[in-house]
Amino acid sequence: MKIKNIYKYLFAALLALQLSSCDNNTDAEQKFDQTPTERLNAQKSELNEALLSSPEGWKAVYFTDNTILGGYTHLFKFAADGTVIMASDFSKDLKTQVSTKSEYAVQLGSTVSLTFTTKNWIHLLSDSYDYPVDALLAEGYRGDFQFLYYGQENGEIIFRTNRNNRELRFVKATAKDWTDLPKNFDMIPNVIGSDARPLFRLLETNDGTTKHQFDFSFSEVTRYAEANSIEAGYSVNYNMGIGYTPTGIVVSPAVEVGGQKLTNFTYNDADGSFTATGTGGVTAVIKYTDKPLSLTNDYKALLTGQPYALFGFYTDDYTVDAPTNSKLFQAEIDKINAALPAGQSVASVQLYFNHSLGTFIYYTFNGRAALQHYVTVEEDAVGKKIILKHKSWNGNTTVATPAFLASFDKYFMDTNGIYVKRESFRLVYTNVVYTFTSSSSPFRMTTWKIN
Amino acid sequence: MKLLKYNKAVILVMIAIAITSCTHEEQPGESQLDFTQPVQTTLDKWIASNYLNPYNINVQYKWNQNTVDNSRYLFPPTTEKVQPALEIVQKIWLDSYSKIGGADFVKKISPREIVLVGGVNLNSVGTRTLGLAEGGQRVTLFETDYIDRSDRGNITEFIHTIQHEYIHILNQNKPFDEKAWAAITPSGYTADWYNFEIPESNEIGFVTSYARLNINEDFAETASIILISSKAEYAAFLANIESPEALAALKAKEALVVKYFKEAFNMDFYALRDEAEKNTNAVIIN
Numbered sequence: 001m002k003i004k005n006i007y008k009y010l011f012a013a014l015l016a017l018q019l020s021s022c023d024n025n026t027d028a029e030q031k032f033d034q035t036p037t038e039r040l041n042a043q044k045s046e047l048n049e050a051l052l053s054s055p056e057g058w059k060a061v062y063f064t065d066n067t068i069l070g071g072y073t074h075l076f077k078f079a080a081d082g083t084v085i086m087a088s089d090f091s092k093d094l095k096t097q098v099s100t101k102s103e104y105a106v107q108l109g110s111t112v113s114l115t116f117t118t119k120n121w122i123h124l125l126s127d128s129y130d131y132p133v134d135a136l137l138a139e140g141y142r143g144d145f146q147f148l149y150y151g152q153e154n155g156e157i158i159f160r161t162n163r164n165n166r167e168l169r170f171v172k173a174t175a176k177d178w179t180d181l182p183k184n185f186d187m188i189p190n191v192i193g194s195d196a197r198p199l200f201r202l203l204e205t206n207d208g209t210t211k212h213q214f215d216f217s218f219s220e221v222t223r224y225a226e227a228n229s230i231e232a233g234y235s236v237n238y239n240m241g242i243g244y245t246p247t248g249i250v251v252s253p254a255v256e257v258g259g260q261k262l263t264n265f266t267y268n269d270a271d272g273s274f275t276a277t278g279t280g281g282v283t284a285v286i287k288y289t290d291k292p293l294s295l296t297n298d299y300k301a302l303l304t305g306q307p308y309a310l311f312g313f314y315t316d317d318y319t320v321d322a323p324t325n326s327k328l329f330q331a332e333i334d335k336i337n338a339a340l341p342a343g344q345s346v347a348s349v350q351l352y353f354n355h356s357l358g359t360f361i362y363y364t365f366n367g368r369a370a371l372q373h374y375v376t377v378e379e380d381a382v383g384k385k386i387i388l389k390h391k392s393w394n395g396n397t398t399v400a401t402p403a404f405l406a407s408f409d410k411y412f413m414d415t416n417g418i419y420v421k422r423e424s425f426r427l428v429y430t431n432v433v434y435t436f437t438s439s440s441s442p443f444r445m446t447t448w449k450i451n
Numbered sequence: 452m453k454l455l456k457y458n459k460a461v462i463l464v465m466i467a468i469a470i471t472s473c474t475h476e477e478q479p480g481e482s483q484l485d486f487t488q489p490v491q492t493t494l495d496k497w498i499a500s501n502y503l504n505p506y507n508i509n510v511q512y513k514w515n516q517n518t519v520d521n522s523r524y525l526f527p528p529t530t531e532k533v534q535p536a537l538e539i540v541q542k543i544w545l546d547s548y549s550k551i552g553g554a555d556f557v558k559k560i561s562p563r564e565i566v567l568v569g570g571v572n573l574n575s576v577g578t579r580t581l582g583l584a585e586g587g588q589r590v591t592l593f594e595t596d597y598i599d600r601s602d603r604g605n606i607t608e609f610i611h612t613i614q615h616e617y618i619h620i621l622n623q624n625k626p627f628d629e630k631a632w633a634a635i636t637p638s639g640y641t642a643d644w645y646n647f648e649i650p651e652s653n654e655i656g657f658v659t660s661y662a663r664l665n666i667n668e669d670f671a672e673t674a675s676i677i678l679i680s681s682k683a684e685y686a687a688f689l690a691n692i693e694s695p696e697a698l699a700a701l702k703a704k705e706a707l708v709v710k711y712f713k714e715a716f717n718m719d720f721y722a723l724r725d726e727a728e729k730n731t732n733a734v735i736i737n
Contacts, residue, residue: 117513123526129571
């Protein structure tokens with residue numbers, strides 16, 4: 001190539017370079033016009049400003065793991081000097097409702113995060129030494145106290161927990177939230193259930209047209225509820241963590257009915273129910289019932305004409321510890337003992353059906369003679385119950401019920417009947433366990449079938 | 452030829468333009484990084500004047516996920532509990548070593564960082580990890596929220612942790628005679644040490660059950676148990692050992708510890724023990 005051509009190409013190349021070299025316009029859209037550092041700093045100050053922006057601070061119901069644990073309400077008030085005032089409904093005994101000061105920092109973790117850097121109530125959820133059930137050994141309540149910042153939405157701050165990557169939302173707190181926080185503790189007995197209410201509890205969902213029922217059980221230590229369908233061929237269940245509020249409960253995961261997600265349940269003290277209402281007639285109600293959710297035919301074996309059957313409750317054996325004995329039943333046993341002279345107490349309550357002597361309730365005592373309450377058995381075929389009717393005491397039809405037994409004995413004489421259930425569990429021994437439940441009051445006795 | 456000359460001139464000009472044309476770019480401005488010092492609390496200042504300045508030891512009590520095991524459910528200390536814990540460490544550990552080992556001893560060989568954790572580090576087998584020493588640089592002390600100066604057993608356990616971890620730091624700087632140590636009770640080491648009662652371990656020549664984990668823990672346990680006991684207490688402990696072999700093993704280990712302190716650091720181990728005992732008594736509120 002001639003040297004002249006080289007110059008020509010060089011000329012053309014330099015011209016092209018000059019015309020385009022300083023042009024930083026590209027057709028591509030500029031995604032980020034800030035450096036990563038600038039963006040992180042902007043996020044940091046955005047979070048800082050947000051935390052300080054709410055005059056009454058922030059509220060978060062922290063569901064640490066909604067497959068096993070419930071929600072713990074925390075209130076935070078952040079100050080510009082790096083301190084935070086906190087209250088929570090973790091424990092009435094520890095007085096966590098009392099505001100306490102500690103430090104926080106907005107720091108860089110895997111992204112911008114809010115960290116509670118010195119101890120306060122929220123750390124009680126992350127104490128390896130304090131775990132509610134053995135399954136959580138060394139894991140406490142699986143809580144975290146470093147929250148990664150994921151932005152804001154509708155005035156709420158969205159975080160994800162550092163360790164378990166669960167979403168946690170901070171919503172603006174009100175002065176009322178702070179004053180009402182102790183009321184969360186008052187809600188706990190309502191969720192646990194009262195001795196004075198009926199024995200059976202259920203969750204009933206209504207999608208506007210169809211109702212479904214689920215048995216309902218709640219564990220106080222984990223704040224976790226399980227609700228399993230009682231209908232054959234309908235195997236839905238709702239297991240949910242429960243958080244307390246002054247007016248009811250909030251659940252996670254949501255109870256999904258007819259495509260709607262229900263999370264907030266309101267307590268009604270008149271009947272002890274909790275109701276969540278959606279739109280278009282959609283509801284979910286946790287309520288009490290006098291009737292067992294599933295009725296059995298177990299009572300039929302006790303009707304007149306059936307073979308002899310004996311059921312026994314013993315105060316010095318495993319029947320006394322059965323969780324199926326209701327509080328009312330235990331209280332009534334205590335009441336008999338209190339009414340008896342010193343040194344005397346109930347030893348057993350045995351139910352003899354179709355014995356050669358007849359059908360009777362056999363009360364035995366420590367330090368006193370036994371009593372036989374002869375009865376007749378009637379069937380309530382519709383309600384699937386037996387109704388026991390008084391015949392005599394020890395064969396004497398004129399004598400009145402002994403005063404110390406009257407209160408206890410009347411539950412067996414329930415004119416509305418008694419439910420009989422063959423339970424699937426055992427109480428240590430191989431004997432089959434039966435429960436007898438009054439249909440009009442929360443009175444339930446647990447027995448072994450003896451013969 | 453003329454064209455060539457002309458071209459040359461033009462190209463020179465254009466090169467000059469090309470080289471200089473982008474010089475109007477902005478100069479680097481202020482750093483984007485936040486260099487402002489965090490607010491120093493009274494506690495932070497106390498730490499600076501009692502740990503950072505005299506010993507070049509950083510004390511970290513505020514939570515930092517990078518210095519703790521994130522798979523464990525731990526939490527930072529309550530602020531009010533930090534200084535009392537550090538005062539105990541200062542009195543019993545720093546002061547004792549400074550007195551016996553020389554004023555510069557801990558400055559030269561010390562963890563550069565002490566991490567305080569408020570909660571219990573519970574293991575899945577039910578044991579508690581009381582402390583950690585890592586790479587000769589960092590000591591982590593757990594359970595600082597539970598320190599109770601009126602409870603001798605509680606203080607002794609906390610001090611045991613410090614002494615134990617510091618022995619690790621010393622070992623990580625200067626190794627002990629591992630070969631001689633390993634020959635004393637070679638068959639007693641086991642990973643499930645926690646299944647053995649302490650008296651049971653004593654009778655086969657170990658000062659605690661944890662000492663049976665490996666020779667490093669054995670050395671640290673032997674040295675730290677002697678340090679937290681008075682002369683009379685340790686003598687009584689030895690007097691209670693029934694097995695002559697176990698007694699001989701414990702004495703051989705004690706001799707190796709004494710030798711290590713003399714040879715590696717020119718320190719009288721028994722003088723250190725006496726000083727630690729004196730300082731321990733001063734710390735406990737009766």
